[in-house]
Amino acid sequence: xxxxxxxxxxxxxxxxxxxxxxxxxxxxxxxxxxxxxxxxxxxxxxxxxxxxxxxxxxxxxxxxxxxxxxxxxxxxxxxxxxxxxxxxxxxxxxxxxxxxxxxxxxxxxxxxxxxxxxxxxxxxxxxxxxxxxxxxxxxxxxxxxxxxxxxxxxxxxxxxxxxxxxxxxxxxxxxxxxxxxxxxxxxxxxxxxxxxxxxxxxxxxxxxxxxxxxxxxxxxxxxxxxxxxxxxxxxxxxxxxxxxxxxxxxxxxxxxxxxxxxxxxxxxxxxxxxxxxxxxxxxxxxxxxxxxxxxxxxxxxxxxxxxxxxxxxxxxxxxxxxxxxxxxxxxxxxxxxxxxxxxxxxxxxxxxxxxxxxxxxxxxxxxxxxxxxxxxxxxxxxxxxxxxxxxxxxxxxxxxxxxxxxxxxxxxxxxxxxxxxxxxxxxxx
Amino acid sequence: xxxxxxxxxxxxxxxxxxxxxxxxxxxxxxxxxxxxxxxxxxxxxxxxxxxxxxxxxxxxxxxxxxxxxxxxxxxxxxxxxxxxxxxxxxxxxxxxxxxxxxxxxxxxxxxxxxxxxxxxxxxxxxxxxxxxxxxxxxxxxxxxxxxxxxxxxxxxxxxxxxxxxxxxxxxxxxxxxxxxxxxxxxxxxxxxxxxxxxxxxxxxxxxxxxxxxxxxxxxxxxxxxxxxxxxxxxxxxxxxxxxxxxxxxxxxxxxxxxxxxxxxxxxxxxxxxxxxxxxxxxxxxxxxxxxxxxxxxxxxxxxxxxxxxxxxxxxxxxxxxxxxxxxxxxxxxxxxxxxxxxxxxxxx
Numbered sequence: 001x002x003x004x005x006x007x008x009x010x011x012x013x014x015x016x017x018x019x020x021x022x023x024x025x026x027x028x029x030x031x032x033x034x035x036x037x038x039x040x041x042x043x044x045x046x047x048x049x050x051x052x053x054x055x056x057x058x059x060x061x062x063x064x065x066x067x068x069x070x071x072x073x074x075x076x077x078x079x080x081x082x083x084x085x086x087x088x089x090x091x092x093x094x095x096x097x098x099x100x101x102x103x104x105x106x107x108x109x110x111x112x113x114x115x116x117x118x119x120x121x122x123x124x125x126x127x128x129x130x131x132x133x134x135x136x137x138x139x140x141x142x143x144x145x146x147x148x149x150x151x152x153x154x155x156x157x158x159x160x161x162x163x164x165x166x167x168x169x170x171x172x173x174x175x176x177x178x179x180x181x182x183x184x185x186x187x188x189x190x191x192x193x194x195x196x197x198x199x200x201x202x203x204x205x206x207x208x209x210x211x212x213x214x215x216x217x218x219x220x221x222x223x224x225x226x227x228x229x230x231x232x233x234x235x236x237x238x239x240x241x242x243x244x245x246x247x248x249x250x251x252x253x254x255x256x257x258x259x260x261x262x263x264x265x266x267x268x269x270x271x272x273x274x275x276x277x278x279x280x281x282x283x284x285x286x287x288x289x290x291x292x293x294x295x296x297x298x299x300x301x302x303x304x305x306x307x308x309x310x311x312x313x314x315x316x317x318x319x320x321x322x323x324x325x326x327x328x329x330x331x332x333x334x335x336x337x338x339x340x341x342x343x344x345x346x347x348x349x350x351x352x353x354x355x356x357x358x359x360x361x362x363x364x365x366x367x368x369x370x371x372x373x374x375x376x377x378x379x380x381x382x383x384x385x386x387x388x389x390x391x392x393x394x395x396x397x398x399x400x401x402x403x404x405x406x407x408x409x410x411x412x413x414x415x416x417x418x419x420x421x422x423x424x425x426x427x428x429x
Numbered sequence: 430x431x432x433x434x435x436x437x438x439x440x441x442x443x444x445x446x447x448x449x450x451x452x453x454x455x456x457x458x459x460x461x462x463x464x465x466x467x468x469x470x471x472x473x474x475x476x477x478x479x480x481x482x483x484x485x486x487x488x489x490x491x492x493x494x495x496x497x498x499x500x501x502x503x504x505x506x507x508x509x510x511x512x513x514x515x516x517x518x519x520x521x522x523x524x525x526x527x528x529x530x531x532x533x534x535x536x537x538x539x540x541x542x543x544x545x546x547x548x549x550x551x552x553x554x555x556x557x558x559x560x561x562x563x564x565x566x567x568x569x570x571x572x573x574x575x576x577x578x579x580x581x582x583x584x585x586x587x588x589x590x591x592x593x594x595x596x597x598x599x600x601x602x603x604x605x606x607x608x609x610x611x612x613x614x615x616x617x618x619x620x621x622x623x624x625x626x627x628x629x630x631x632x633x634x635x636x637x638x639x640x641x642x643x644x645x646x647x648x649x650x651x652x653x654x655x656x657x658x659x660x661x662x663x664x665x666x667x668x669x670x671x672x673x674x675x676x677x678x679x680x681x682x683x684x685x686x687x688x689x690x691x692x693x694x695x696x697x698x699x700x701x702x703x704x705x706x707x708x709x710x711x712x713x714x715x716x717x718x719x720x721x722x723x724x725x726x727x728x729x730x731x732x733x734x735x736x737x738x739x740x741x742x743x744x745x746x747x748x749x750x751x752x753x754x755x756x757x758x759x760x761x762x763x764x765x766x767x768x769x770x771x772x773x774x775x776x777x
Contacts, residue, residue, distance in 0.1 A: 196624075196627045198623065198627075258616075259614055259615070259616035259617070260616040260619065260620070262616065263614075263616045263617045263619070263620040264620055266617075266620075267620055267624065271624050272620075272623075272624065272627075306627055307623050307626065307627045308623075309619050309620065309623055335623065335626045335627055336623075337619045337620075337622045337623040337626065338619075339615055339616070339619050340636070342606055342636065344606040347605065348605040348606035348607055348608075349558055349604065349605055349606075351639050352606060352636060353636075353638075356638045356639055357638065358638060360638050361634055361638070362622050362623070362626050362632060362634050363634045363635055363636040363638070364615050364618050364619040364622065364635050365615075365635040365636045366615045367608050368606050368607075368608050371608060409608075417615075418615075419615075419616060420614055420615020420616030420617070420618065420619055421614060421615070421616070422614055422615065423610045423611050423612065423613065423614055423615075424608065424609075424610060424611075424615075425608070425609055425610070425611045425615065425618075425635060426606045426607060426608050426609065426635070426636070427594070427606070427607060427609055427635065428595075428602055428603075428604060428605065428606060428607075428637070429592075429594055429595055429602065429603060429605050429606075429607045
């Protein structure tokens with residue numbers, strides 16, 4: 001499979017008479033965006049706002065972040081099962097990406113809690129999305145809507161707008177073209193065959209109750225572990241449906257830009273033979289955990305891989321899935337490296353994971369999510385800051401009268417991203 | 430300004446004497462004593478050792494709380510900005526005194542403290558999380574190496590400078606996870622680590638897994654009707670009066686007590702010294718925690734061969750794993766020597 005990613009760089013974002021990309025500036029016409037979403041009767045209204053890097057702006061509560069992308073050549077379209085049809089698969093041909101821009105969805109999804117993005121100040125250091133030019137969609141649902149339906153409506157609206165923005169740049173010549181190509185697994189050259197075979201075990205959050213992920217539109221709770229081509233991921237085959245503890249949930253944006261896949265591609269043909277990705281889930285029953293960890297490692301053995309990177313999504317309960325995947329792989333003679341975040345307490349003195357195993361001897365830490373961070377008041381809040389107290393990582397009194405916030409890092413979107421998206425980490429002292 | 434530092438040492442380093450003078454009560458002397466000279470030299474002009482506290486190791490061990498209160502009382506008149514204790518090297522009681530004192534002073538007077546020990550000193554396991562303990566060799570030969578590191582750590586704390594990694598600063602790793610930004614993103618570090626692991630090269634995990642010391646259960650007793658069974662508890666049941674003075678929490682010892690000829694434990698003969706649960710019901714009937722009464726009944730019925738005539742007890746309340754492991758190993762050894770086949774282990 002061969003995919004060309006045509007990157008159109010966005011350096012700024014402005015309101016305009018029409019939605020377009022010109023000289024690296026993304027112009028947004030509010031009415032065009034609104035009318036795109038007005039057909040969805042699950043919303044009372046949708047407001048559109050803009051947030052630029054460095055501005056004194058806070059976005060809260062954040063649900064998802066999506067990079068604008070669309071297909072310009074090849075089967076189907078991005079976000080298959082939501083935007084693109086599922087006739088055919090994605091991952092081949094040409095895809096356009098507006099790099100440096102993002103769609104941020106934000107709304108009062110009552111009863112559960114999402115993240116915070118600060119565009120400047122100390123909080124901005126922790127979230128990757130303080131560096132993107134953000135088109136923020138603020139949703140107000142129709143009063144009688146059931147919250148799962150509302151979540152679904154928000155999810156699809158974000159994808160729609162992201163796709164729409166990318167299509168407006170189809171005539172713009174890209175600033176950079178990246179090529180991603182992997183040969184068929186059984187037909188690789190002798191040179192590649194000499195290198196150690198590496199796969200990526202990609203764990204998807206699937207604990208239910210709005211801790212969900214979708215693959216080609218299918219709820220990941222309902223899948224058996226399966227193979228996916230890395231290029232499909234770049235085309236939005238995996239979509240976030242997560243809400244809670246924003247620090248270590250994979251936004252759709254980080255799936256689209258999966259840094260583990262990028263890093264494995266970089267070393268492919270040099271030090272490793274990158275075989276592909278195995279997606280698995282993190283269901284809550286022991287039976288599913290046993291079945292899916294065994295099945296995942298069986299797939300790795302069928303592929304004959306020597307090593308795997310395993311990434312977790314979330315913490316606590318999924319720590320068990322992480323350790324089961326690791327242990328079973330190591331016992332099968334497959335070397336593992338894990339990426340996880342930590343919950344070592346606010347003082348860093350507690351044990352970091354809910355499960356442990358001597359086989360897990362190679363771990364990349366993406367930081368402790370418990371320490372408190374003080375976020376100063378901002379000039380402008382997009383969304384609804386009164387929800388800060390009930391955000392996971394927030395606590396009673398988190399929101400001060402002056403608009404400043406004291407929360408655990410876990411409330412900040414992407415702060416301890418477990419795909420290893422940032423340089424954040426922890427060490428023992 | 431010049432910081433005022435008080436230095437704590439034991440009777441040996443004060444030149445008072447060895448074991449025979451270990452009961453020496455706390456005393457405060459003006460200026461430096463013994464290793465304090467080297468400490469003053471290392472502190473330079475930034476700080477002055479205004480006084481030296483001397484206390485015998487046994488005195489401190491036997492009067493722990495009282496000794497701490499007394500010492501803190503003595504200290505306050507000197508208005509110290511910081512406390513330096515030791516180095517204690519591998520001396521167990523001296524280490525415990527340095528640890529306990531530093532811990533109390535840092536909490537009660539809210540001033541910086543530093544001590545120094547050999548990593549296997551038992552006090553390290555107890556105090557490493559709360560204190561900066563400079564790593565030393567196992568004997569006083571390491572004095573020259575330890576003192577400058579202690580001086581640097583206390584000055585850094587006094588000046589409000591952030592402390593670096595354990596290996597840079599010379600302190601024993603505290604086991605505290607601290608957030609940092611590394612040079613490269615996590616995904617790239619993971620792929621690097623995997624390539625090294627695949628090549629069989631050295632790699633450093635960023636989160637060493639806590640090691641759980643899982644003990645596989647012994648095989649089932651083949652002939653229970655002939656087996657000798659012992660009672661062991663971490664529920665703190667001791668003969669009335671607590672003859673071994675086992676601590677109510679963070680126990681440093683266990684006791685071995687005879688139950689020969691005893692049919693039953695009563696409030697007159699036994700009590701619990703455990704500080705982690707409501708002792709009312711255990712003190713009403715100590716059999717509730719150490720089930721001697723039913724063990725005797727079963728012995729008479731022939732459910733097992735015989736009951737061992739000694740029992741072992743300690744307090745499992747915030748007990749450091751290092752101590753618990755040591756107690757377990759010693760008790761198991763004694764039980765083996767007495768040909769005990771099985772143990773009924775009760776907690777609280």
